[in-house]
Amino acid sequence: MSTVVVGADVRDKLLAVGTAEVRDEDGNYLGEFIRQPDRGISMDEMRRRAADTSPGHTPDDVMARLRSLS
Numbered sequence: 001m002s003t004v005v006v007g008a009d010v011r012d013k014l015l016a017v018g019t020a021e022v023r024d025e026d027g028n029y030l031g032e033f034i035r036q037p038d039r040g041i042s043m044d045e046m047r048r049r050a051a052d053t054s055p056g057h058t059p060d061d062v063m064a065r066l067r068s069l070s
Contacts, residue, residue, distance in 0.1 A: 001043065001047075014033050014035070015035065018035045019032070019033065019034050019035065020032070020033045
């Protein structure tokens with residue numbers, strides 16, 4: 001994913017509204033801005049997790065494992 005660096009004026013506007021349609025000066029739709037909370041997770045880690053196809057564990061699996069530990 002590419003990174004677009006904006007100036008302080010655009011940054012302040014986006015942070016003030018939280019979510020916004022982004023358009024150019026001619027009104028052409030460019031996309032949407034949705035502020036994401038800082039989760040302390042890098043974009044690389046988020047991409048890795050999104051690409052992970054392992055089946056994971058159901059809540060019942062987790063509870064069964066926790067019960068087995070006591």
